Amino acid sequence: MIPFLDLNQINKPYLEAIEEVSLRVLRSGWYILGRELQDFESAFAEYCGAPYCIGVANGLDAIGLILRAYDFPAHSEIIVPGNTYIASLLPVSYLGLVPVLIEPDPYTMLIDPQKIERSITSETRAILCVDLYGRSCEMEAVNEIALRYNLKVITDAAQAHGAVYNGRKVGSIADATAFSFYPTKNLGALGDAGAITTSDGALAEKIMYLRNYGSKERYKNDYLGVNSRLDEIQAAILGVKLPFLDTENKRRREIARCYLSGITLENLILPPDDRIDEDAWHLFVVRHPDRNALIKHLGASGVQTNVHYPLPVHKQKAYADINHLSLPLTESIHQQVISLPLNPVLTDEEISYIVGAVNQFGNQK
Ligand SMILES: *Cc1c(COP(=O)(O)O)cnc(C)c1O
Secondary structure: OEOOOOHHHHHHHHHHHHHHHHHHHHHHOOOEOOHHHHHHHHHHHHHHOOOEEEEEOOHHHHHHHHHHHHOOOOOOEEEEEOOOOHHHHHHHHHOOOEEEEEOEOOOOOOEOHHHOHHHOOOOEEEEEEEOHHHOOOOHHHHHHHHHHHOOEEEEEOOOOOOOEEOOEEOOOOOOEEEEEOOOOOOOOOOOOOEEEEEOOHHHHHHHHHHOEOOEEEOOEEOOOOOEOOOEHHHHHHHHHHHHHHHHHHHHHHHHHHHHHHHOOOOOOEOOOOOOOOOOOOOOEEEEOOOHHHHHHHHHHOOEOOEOOOOOOHHHOHHHHHHOOOOOHHHHHHHHHEEEEOOOOOOOHHHHHHHHHHHHOOOOOO
16 A cells, blocks of 8 residues: 555655754753744745744744734634645634635635735735745736735645745745644654744744743743743754755655656546745645546555545634535535645655556546
8 A cells, every 4th residue: 555644754764853853952951942942943944035933832832922913803704725734714703803714726726816805804914825835926016016905915725834935934924924843744843833933023032922922021921921832842843854854855856757757547626836936835725527427437446545625614614603614616516626645755656556557537437
């Protein structure tokens, strides 16, 4: 069986270095908000081309802390893509803000800038872009709308470390960008971790305090903050892996290229191929009208797949208040998507095998 993702294999090349830095932290006697975190924050800021980076506990908190720092009035509307993972919307809801869901571009499956403007009202304060599957949203169009309506642009880049848009790395394009370093992401820790990048110094400073109980000075709390810190061991581990992110993303791009040129199955929609060397290819998401049969066929052929995601956020039980919304494009995407294995440890033989297995669908008799 070719596994969808094997974290043991993913982390194998780094194990010795990870052991070394973990031991360094263990022996240092300093576990939270120290040198390791500062070093990683500087390295990740530089990697993204962003002046500031603040490490936080996870990707969900990264989004939430950006929204908290902006301190929008209650009931402000935040424009969000309908096609995303629930973590993009939850922080909006927690803070008493209103997520306004819009349909994706049918080609990229990402937020469609042409559909943003009609959803803007006098209550709108921000556009939340999600660089889903590892591809940057159309930021030129989004930023132009935001400028015209005086809105903040926030990006959920939990799946897009190292993706590039118009020559700029994700993390340096929006007003503030949220990253997750959950173990399965392109840059993954060995536990939970996240970060925020921004070029706004005042925002960065506020988030630094907010992640640590709103405290500027020990035992003096200027804001109603939270506890969302990236610990020293995870920061040190991320520092080991960051220098290899571009090499790993390069391998992801090679694999994407093989899939895009090799897969010829009729009725199968491939992901966009116009920016192969800029997208970070966190996931390789294809669409097929008989998705479940294709999953079964691939499973029987020894290829493990996944579905990102089977049920849209607005149809989740947790979001009963918006279950009535109708987003036909978003809903059809959720019915048709399959994620093929795409990760830097796949071998050339496995890739050819997967291409062959997909192309065989329907002719296996
Ligand atoms: C993983 C992910 C998150 C949440 O990250 P956590 O670190 O698990 O909190 C948010 N948004 C998207 C699109 C993700 O893929």
